[in-house]
Amino acid sequence: MKRERVTVWRRQLASLGACSLLVAIAAGCTGSSASKEPNSVEGDAFSPFESPVTMGIAYSYSDISLPEGEFTDDHFLTRYLEKKTGINIKYEWEASGEEQYNSKLDLAIRSNDLPDVFIANREQFRVLVQRDMIVDLKPYYEQYTSDLVKSIYDATEGKALKEASVEGKLFGMPNVAIEADSPTYVWVRQDWLDKLKLPAPRSLDDLERISKAFIEEDPDGNGKPDTIGIPVNNTLIYGEKTGVHGLNSVFSAYHAFPKSWIRDEQGHIVYGSIRPEAKAALERIAKWYREGVIDNEFVLRKDIVDIVELNRIGIVFAPWWATYWPLSSAVAKDTKAEWRVFAAPVDSNGVFMTNSSPTTDRYLVVRKGYAHPEAALKMLNVLTRLERNQEPNKAEAQKLRATAVQLGVQLRNYYPFDLLLDYPDAIEKRYDLLIQAKNGDIDSETLDPETRSIYEDMLLENKAPLKNMEAWSTSQAYLLGGAVSKQHKVVKTSLFYGVTPTMEKKWTALQKLEHETYLKIITGELPIEAFDAFVSNWRNQGGSLITSEVAGLVDGNE
Incomplete structure (x- = not known):
């Protein structure tokens, strides 16, 4: 994989003077890092508290169903966690989804009424550190962090922990993003391509032709003109986090990187959303909207999942993991559906361009005054071990998963x-191991626990295709998504993910201006020429000053 010069975000705290928060500007390629096997017995990292400890948590939930008689803070998984850690989980408050969670947490920060342990995003983390509201976890890290968690952080070459550190203090346990999660690929119904004798997509023109053919030529054979253009999320473009139904890869094919801070041809720091390349991409997308290539009702559509599940679409923009969601529900309803993934659309030179996400974007933190900061680390150890399929009691872990599947x-x-x-290069590494095991080049018994579990899903899917949707989702994600993740691509990484002083006052309004202008141009409410007025307004309303501030931070730390 070719990588352009990579720099990770830097943040500045005005109250700390010249001292900056969450800085990691580094150059070069992020290569594969060998992971070390965690020890099976690690003393304090996994030993439960002798006397029960209560941990108040802010809980963000979505898409959960509970067995009869169980509750959000007292169910099959919380009881497992309590047994493993000696920690009694108490939800201080609950929120439905990320937006509500952030709103409630912002209020809790302002009122200084924090849960004991909670997840904070980058901006919340900055404020919490600035106001001295959270615990330095460095004194607890070595003693209470498991080898597995340490090895994952080590695989980021110091980036993850550095982004959670200020003046030598570790104020949170950062997440670690999987590098393969960043690109937005195109997933296409291969059975429809075969029926209409269409080649696999490569370019923007290919996607346009395929989408029109799917709409006009009744690929599902039901005799109804009910196929819809490519679904689009109202977000339009994903910034730091990737997602489904975003238009990132269309912009990338024009070498446009909205929401990213990049360098122009002269080496100056610029904001990708106001670049001429973004204008060219918007013009193409507006044409697609007029012609129905993309769903021309996406603005009003309340739930894209409905049209996906009903198999009314044959093209989806999504990351490598799309077979987990949303495609699994579609295939469950139509087992004839054969989805394939492609590193497309490519640019005019035939190269697949993509943006990348930051190594870290959220943090597990502990409020000052909580008596057991180490409890947060113990809980993280157990959850990470479970998530990475390394729970020693295999039967117990399988029972948990079976309950969730049910x-x-x-x-x-x-x-x-x-x-x-997870390890930054986890997907590519697991794909390589799975293919070696599948071809008999290595003994499957030598696979690490998580890869072994995926391999068993592959065997199950081969033996009984589409009889177990979890096995189908996992095997297809790693075989198809893993393969495309290893293909050649050029990755563009934003040089800055922080907040400058002017951003604190102006950024919300500028983001609203950007989204409304993009949306109106795409839907034809504004002509493409309105982009130039948008750029001028963006600069005059604080964008130029913000650009200078970002440039000063980036250039001053290279």
Whole structure:
């Protein structure tokens, strides 16, 4: 994989003077890091408290179903966690989804009424450190962090912990993003391509032709003109976090990187959303909207999942893991559906361009005054071990997963907090091992526990195709998504993910201006020429000053 110069975000705290928070500007490629096997017995990292400890948590939930008689803070998984850690989980408050969670947490920070342990995003983390509201976890790290968690952090070459540290203090346990999660690929119904005798997509023109053919030529054979264009999320473009139905890869094909701070041809720091390349991409997308290539009702559509599940679409923009969601529900309803993934659309030179996400974007933190900061680390150890399929009691772990499957929900949706920890190059490494085991080049018994579990899902899917949707989702994600993740690509990484002083006052309004302008141009409410006025307004309303501030931070730390 070719990588352009990579720098990770830097943050500045005005109250700390010249001292900056969460800085890691580094150059070069992020290569594969060998992971070390965690010890099976690690003393304080996994030993439960002798006397029960209560931990108040802010809980963000989505898509959960509970067995009869169980509650959000007293169910099959919380009881497992309490047994393993000696920690009694108490939800101080609950929130439905990320937006509500952040709103409630912002209020809790302002009122200084914090839960004992909670997840904070980057901006919340900055404020918490600035106001001296959270615990320095460095004194607890070596003694209470498991070898598995340490090895994952080590695999980031120091980036993850550095981004959670200020003046030598570790104020949170950061998540670690999987590098393969960043690119947005195109997933296409291969059975429809075969029926209409269409080649696999490569370019933007290919996608346009395929989408029109799917709409006009009745690929599902039901005799109804009910196929819809490519679904689009109202977000339009994902910034730091990737997602489904975003238009990132369309912009990338034009070498446009909205929401990213990049360098122009002269080496100056610029904001990708106001670049001429973004204008060219918007013009193409507006054409697609007019012609129905993309779903021309996406603005009003309340739930894209409905049209996906009803198999009314044949193209989806999504990461490598799309077979977990949303494609699993579609295939469950139509087992004839054959989805394939492609590193497309490519640019005019035939190269797949993509943006990348930061190494870290959220943190597990502990409020000052909580008597047992080490409890947060113990809980993280147990959850990470479970998530990475390294729970020593295999039967117990399988029972948990079976319960979640029976309820139709991923097990991690029941976690008291969601702080994903995995090796940055995990997907590519597991793909290589799976292919070697499949071809008989290595003994499957030598696979690490997580890869072994995936391999068993592959065997199950081969033996009984589409009889177990969890096995189908996992095997297809790693075989198809893993393969495309290893293909050549050029990755563009934002040089800055922080907040400058002017951003604190102006950024919300500028982001609203950007989204409204993009949306109106795409839907035809504004002509493409309105982009130039948008750029001028963006600069005059604080964008130029913000650009200078970002440039000063980036250039001053290289």
